[in-house]
Amino acid sequence: MANDIPSTLALLIDGDNASPKIIAGLLAEIANYGTASVKRVYGDWTKPNLNGWKECLIEHSLQPVQQFSYTSGKNATDGAMIIDAMDLLYTGRFSGFCVVSSDSDFARLAARIREQGVTVYGFGERKTPRPFITACDKFVYFDVLKAPGEEVLATAAAQDEAKAKATKNARDNSLLSMLRNAVVAVSDETGWANLGAVGSHVAKQSPDFDSRNYGFARLSDLVEATAKFELDRSGKAQKGILVRLRPN
Incomplete structure (x- = not known):
């Protein structure tokens, strides 16, 4: 193919x-x-x-x-x-x-x-x-950018600080707005959207969007850290990770 x-x-x-x-x-x-x-x-x-x-x-x-x-x-x-x-x-x-x-x-x-x-x-x-x-x-x-096998050696305190900073980044209002709009734009009639499609939609509007900029290796980790969305990692119908807005 x-x-x-x-x-x-x-x-x-x-x-x-x-x-x-x-x-x-x-x-x-x-x-x-x-x-x-x-x-x-x-x-x-x-x-x-x-x-x-x-x-x-x-x-x-x-x-x-x-x-x-x-x-x-x-x-x-x-x-x-x-x-x-x-x-x-x-x-x-x-x-x-x-x-x-x-x-x-x-x-x-x-x-x-x-x-x-x-x-x-x-x-x-x-x-x-x-x-x-x-x-x-x-x-x-x-x-x-990280080379293969490159690891950041840090103290437990430094790791905790980095985690706290990443969590704070995930609650950024502009980020939440981008993710929310993207989920709505690409979701199906049930409200669920493919996470990859969500990332692609955001990137079309903001080419420098990258979960690593917020301190997360993967988009799924970033979305989960916002506490504003539900994730389905079961891979139903081979759709990969699904995401939808968390009910108020």
């Missing part, structure tokens, strides 16, 4: 705008969406600020792309990434693009790729401007 064919992705990284420390977690995240057959890192490799990338390039088979900074104050790296992205887009080989940068200059690129019916996954820092975030189908913040 066509749905069983893994997505072929192009990974384009703004080396001037991202740290090599996030690569392991980034690649693990991208593996959830498909296979990155193109993995390029752009920057002026003659400058010392990219020295930290060398070992990372070899370990993860990333291709460095040299782009000299011809004029002070102008980001030539962005231009090189945009040109390459369009060249790759027109090959018709890719079902998705992963653009790694916190720069708003890529907002129009993301929008143009989506106009072609191709999915765009954005990755960046919390300071990333909204125009770039909203131009993507999905946007993931660097700080939620």
